[in-house]
Amino acid sequence: MFPALPRSVTPKATGILIGALVSICAPYAGAVQVDAAFLDKQIAAKADAVGVKLSGRCEDGEFQRRLWLDLVGTIPSAEEARRFLADASPQKRAALAERLLADPRFPARMAEALHLQLMERGGEDEQWLVYLTNSMKANKPWDVLVREMVAPDFKDESKRAAGYFMTRRLDKVGSQTTDYPGLTRDVGRMFMGLDLQCCQCHNHLTVNDYKQIDFNGLFTVFQNLKLNEPAGEYKIKWLSEGLMEAKFEFTSVLSGVKGSTGPRVPLGQEIDIPSLPEAERWLVAPDKKTKLGGVPKFSALQNLAEKLTSKENPQFARNIVNRLWWQFMGRGLVEPLDLSHSGNPASHPELLEQLASTMVERQFDLRWMVREMVLSEAYQRSGKKSAAKQDVADELFALALERRISAEQFLRAFLTAAGEFERVLEKKGWDEIKETPLDPKKVQTSFRNAFANAPKEPELKVDPSLRGALFLRNNSTILWALQPRPGNLLDRLLSMEKSEAIAAELYLSFFSRLPDKDEAEEVGSMLSASKDRPKTLSKIAWAMAASMEFYTNH
Amino acid sequence: MLCNPTEHQISRRRFLGTAAGVAVAGGLGGLFSAKAAEAMKANNKQVLFVWLDGGISQLESWDPKPDTLFGGPFRSIPTSVPGTHVSELMPACAKQMHHLCLVRSLCTKDNDHSSGVARIQRGDPKNRGVLYPFFGSSVAHLLGPMESNLPPYVVIKEGQGGFRADDAGFLGPAYGSLAFGEGKPPEDLLRNPLLTETEDEERNALRDVLNRRYASQRRPSLTEASTFAYDTARELMRRQDIFDTSKLPAKDLERYGRTDIGTHMLIARNMLESGVRFVKVANYGWDTHGDNFNSHASLVPKFDRAFASIVEDMAASGLLQNTLVIAMSEFGRTPRINGHAGRDHWANSWSLAMAGCGVRPGVVVGATDDTGVEIKDGKYDIGAVFHTWFKALGIDSEERQYKHKGQPLPLAHEDMTPIKEALA
Numbered sequence: 001m002f003p004a005l006p007r008s009v010t011p012k013a014t015g016i017l018i019g020a021l022v023s024i025c026a027p028y029a030g031a032v033q034v035d036a037a038f039l040d041k042q043i044a045a046k047a048d049a050v051g052v053k054l055s056g057r058c059e060d061g062e063f064q065r066r067l068w069l070d071l072v073g074t075i076p077s078a079e080e081a082r083r084f085l086a087d088a089s090p091q092k093r094a095a096l097a098e099r100l101l102a103d104p105r106f107p108a109r110m111a112e113a114l115h116l117q118l119m120e121r122g123g124e125d126e127q128w129l130v131y132l133t134n135s136m137k138a139n140k141p142w143d144v145l146v147r148e149m150v151a152p153d154f155k156d157e158s159k160r161a162a163g164y165f166m167t168r169r170l171d172k173v174g175s176q177t178t179d180y181p182g183l184t185r186d187v188g189r190m191f192m193g194l195d196l197q198c199c200q201c202h203n204h205l206t207v208n209d210y211k212q213i214d215f216n217g218l219f220t221v222f223q224n225l226k227l228n229e230p231a232g233e234y235k236i237k238w239l240s241e242g243l244m245e246a247k248f249e250f251t252s253v254l255s256g257v258k259g260s261t262g263p264r265v266p267l268g269q270e271i272d273i274p275s276l277p278e279a280e281r282w283l284v285a286p287d288k289k290t291k292l293g294g295v296p297k298f299s300a301l302q303n304l305a306e307k308l309t310s311k312e313n314p315q316f317a318r319n320i321v322n323r324l325w326w327q328f329m330g331r332g333l334v335e336p337l338d339l340s341h342s343g344n345p346a347s348h349p350e351l352l353e354q355l356a357s358t359m360v361e362r363q364f365d366l367r368w369m370v371r372e373m374v375l376s377e378a379y380q381r382s383g384k385k386s387a388a389k390q391d392v393a394d395e396l397f398a399l400a401l402e403r404r405i406s407a408e409q410f411l412r413a414f415l416t417a418a419g420e421f422e423r424v425l426e427k428k429g430w431d432e433i434k435e436t437p438l439d440p441k442k443v444q445t446s447f448r449n450a451f452a453n454a455p456k457e458p459e460l461k462v463d464p465s466l467r468g469a470l471f472l473r474n475n476s477t478i479l480w481a482l483q484p485r486p487g488n489l490l491d492r493l494l495s496m497e498k499s500e501a502i503a504a505e506l507y508l509s510f511f512s513r514l515p516d517k518d519e520a521e522e523v524g525s526m527l528s529a530s531k532d533r534p535k536t537l538s539k540i541a542w543a544m545a546a547s548m549e550f551y552t553n554h
Numbered sequence: 555m556l557c558n559p560t561e562h563q564i565s566r567r568r569f570l571g572t573a574a575g576v577a578v579a580g581g582l583g584g585l586f587s588a589k590a591a592e593a594m595k596a597n598n599k600q601v602l603f604v605w606l607d608g609g610i611s612q613l614e615s616w617d618p619k620p621d622t623l624f625g626g627p628f629r630s631i632p633t634s635v636p637g638t639h640v641s642e643l644m645p646a647c648a649k650q651m652h653h654l655c656l657v658r659s660l661c662t663k664d665n666d667h668s669s670g671v672a673r674i675q676r677g678d679p680k681n682r683g684v685l686y687p688f689f690g691s692s693v694a695h696l697l698g699p700m701e702s703n704l705p706p707y708v709v710i711k712e713g714q715g716g717f718r719a720d721d722a723g724f725l726g727p728a729y730g731s732l733a734f735g736e737g738k739p740p741e742d743l744l745r746n747p748l749l750t751e752t753e754d755e756e757r758n759a760l761r762d763v764l765n766r767r768y769a770s771q772r773r774p775s776l777t778e779a780s781t782f783a784y785d786t787a788r789e790l791m792r793r794q795d796i797f798d799t800s801k802l803p804a805k806d807l808e809r810y811g812r813t814d815i816g817t818h819m820l821i822a823r824n825m826l827e828s829g830v831r832f833v834k835v836a837n838y839g840w841d842t843h844g845d846n847f848n849s850h851a852s853l854v855p856k857f858d859r860a861f862a863s864i865v866e867d868m869a870a871s872g873l874l875q876n877t878l879v880i881a882m883s884e885f886g887r888t889p890r891i892n893g894h895a896g897r898d899h900w901a902n903s904w905s906l907a908m909a910g911c912g913v914r915p916g917v918v919v920g921a922t923d924d925t926g927v928e929i930k931d932g933k934y935d936i937g938a939v940f941h942t943w944f945k946a947l948g949i950d951s952e953e954r955q956y957k958h959k960g961q962p963l964p965l966a967h968e969d970m971t972p973i974k975e976a977l978a
Contacts, residue, residue: 383772385771453719466790468783474743474791476746479746522763540760543763548777
């Protein structure tokens with residue numbers, strides 16, 4: 001069990017009371033089996049306590065769409081969707097989850113989701129994505145991954161690309177050539193769930209747990225790094241570390257109180273700076289000829305990365321658990337994701353603590369937690385309002401929350417639905433149609449421009465924009481994909497006679513479900529009034545692609 | 555039916571915030587309070603913001619110093635306001651001086667472009683650890699879109715267009731600008747030629763039906779946001795005429811000048827008339843470290859024609875009554891002339907021009923000494939200017955605050971106040 005965060009704020013709300021109990025009663029008696037069933041018990045207990053009824057399971061169609069988007073980053077084809085709906089096995093949901101977890105697209109999707117969270121559209125780099133994907137393929141433990149990112153070994157070619165997180169985050173913003181405070185803040189946010197920005201200059205004004213020393217213990221380490229241009233065998237920007245011989249001194253701009261710190265993980269213990277005789281300070285002395293920086297015997301960065309990712313740092317495990325929960329459930333157990341402190345306890349404190357300690361026991365196995373989450377009832381809940389129509393707080397997870405689809409997910413889902421995925425993204429089937437092939441990179445960029453946030457704007461919420469609306473309305477690729485062409489959706493629809501079959505194909509293609517009676521009739525009446533069948537079908541397909549049911553992961 | 559007016563109003567109100575909520579309520583019932591009337595009035599206000607990027611020389615424009623040490627070769631000429639002179643490079647503006655309000659005593663803190671451009675347009679407030687919005691984003695946030703439903707913050711500029719979220723700072727990307735590069739609409743704004751307008755409307759009507767069905771089983775707010783985005787998109791597409799340069803009347807083009815700034819200013823007039831809340835015209839190339847005088851002899855008259863024409867037109871049409879007009883740069887230029895016959899960056903004593911709603915016409919605020927180096931009278935930083943603009947738009951910047959993640963933040967520098975002499 002982890003030591004609780006310092007608790008300097010008196011709990012007020014009932015939800016917070018549970019948090020207080022947890023920290024008082026720790027450690028827990030006996031080992032708890034932390035699995036999908038445990039997650040569900042925890043969610044149910046809280047809902048019970050406040051008298052809220054949990055919504056039931058979502059329908060199979062909604063489930064498969066959700067699971068596909070989450071695990072493989074796209075939606076199933078109409079044929080896949082139909083097969084799943086027709087499957088009578090009671091175990092089919094678990095079986096689908098296992099199948100998709102073993103799909104080669106799963107590591108790629110996890111890498112993409114991590115990339116979006118870590119880089120926040122601050123940059124793209126192919127090698128970085130390859131590194132993340134390979135790491136996810138190997139199910140590399142999160143602590144190992146973070147050590148490789150925070151204290152990158154540029155000499156090791158297989159891990160060099162991990163350094164992109166640090167070098168890109170450190171690289172210039174606006175008129176500044178480097179951004180050390182920004183990097184410091186981001187390491188706190190991404191790996192500990194703490195936004196320490198305010199603490200560069202003073203103790204946090206509203207968060208008692210965050211002190212000036214917490215920022216500067218990280219800052220002193222990063223400030224000691226030099227960002228180097230590509231040189232020699234390093235074809236990418238790289239970092240070198242200087243000697244650290246003294247503590248970093250700082251003064252509060254508000255109180256004038258002075259402080260000092262060596263390398264230190266926020267909320268943790270300071271790392272001693274050893275005093276070494278001058279001749280012994282470098283393991284490898286800097287070489288002026290090759291311009292490669294030296295390697296200090298005492299590497300503050302290595303030490304910090306070890307401590308940051310160690311079992312003794314409870315925030316490290318809490319943070320990744322919270323971020324994964326957010327990714328799959330639509331809301332963190334702690335919100336905002338980067339504002340974890342004792343005055344802002346988790347919605348389900350015991351759940352968070354047990355997940356975090358189990359994560360440590362299981363050597364930071366991300367796939368384990370993903371699997372337990374998608375098998376839980378909490379994940380499979382319906383997103384539709386319950387009959388009671390009460391407005392239920394998101395943090396109860398009483399119904400599935402609508403989640404944002406990334407630009408990349410949207411692109412793949414749209415092309416899958418339109419039946420143009422292989423042609424556009426895999427460059428197949430152009431010969432038979434005598435059209436100039438579309439450039440997949442350009443198509444990706446145009447979707448990104450339409451749906452991605454600006455750099456450093458985290459993509460946390462569903463956020464319909466004018467830009468996205470104009471793109472869907474007028475972009476030529478969208479209209480192009482919804483024209484009949486051998487093997488695509490429109491082509492299939494035009495080969496069908498009965499409006500029921502057409503409606504089913506449309507709804508399976510876009511929403512992974514079958515239409516209800518009204519929806520099927522709506523398609524039927526549009527078709528019977530139509531004078532130009534291809535145009536009418538294209539219009540219906542477009543309306544579905546531009547609808548909220550398609551735009552969100554629900 | 556394409557759009558349900560009730561839903562429409564709700565999503566608009568969501569976007570507009572309280573002020574518009576009051577206005578809507580006022581329009582519906584008899585509870586027309588003074589406060590509501592005030593809010594309603596504020597809601598008619600518009601802004602034309604002319605940005606001369608790089609730094610126009612105050613000495614070759616609003617604050618000439620002929621026959622002095624640093625005065626340069628140009629003479630000054632009288633204006634429609636007795637006693638007020640401007641550079642001879644501005645004969646057209648001289649005739650509109652009775653509409654203008656000059657501030658000749660700006661003293662700001664940054665004479666570096668890369669930081670100064672943003673710093674000035676964000677109002678250079680005290681550091682709160684957050685990125686403040688550009689003035690356009692502030693106005694878009696505080697006043698929202700107009701009845702027209704057109705995007706509230708539009709930029710007409712040379713070079714690339716697009717959506718610029720950065721402008722909005724902590725207000726969030728929804729309040730960023732929509733930029734028309736070369737006066738042309740951003741990508742994907744025009745209806746695809748493969749589609750007729752009727753077809754486009756029909757498929758949108760169906761999208762609406764699907765969305766309503768979806769929203770009926772969920773919380774409606776996300777679908778409302780989507781409806782608003784699509785409605786705004788439709789308005790923009792419908793009003794393609796407002797940025798179609800081929801339709802600009804030849805007579806007006808002659809008056810405004812067949813130049814970038816002339817054309818862009820005409821498009822700006824169209825946009826303001828069509829109901830865009832905030833229009834920024836950005837003009838580049840004013841950083842005249844070398845050959846300042848020839849450069850200004852070429853640049854200033856282009857600006858002069860375009861700016862004087864739009865002020866004249868807006869005064870004639872009445873638009874000026876509701877529109878705050880501003881022309882400025884990130885700083886002025888050094889009185890001292892450098893070795894390349896140029897003037898460098900100068901934030902110590904420079905000028906800007908205003909006109910329109912809330913502004914006192916025909917006055918000059920502040921003064922510099924004979925050399926133009928020191929301010930003799932009424933030194934103002936950009937924070938005071940921001941307060942002045944907010945006041946002119948009926949927004950009490952000394953009372954009202956932003957709320958950001960629960961943190962109250964002042965609209966403008968809290969140690970500064972509006973420039974009283976500049977306000978009507």
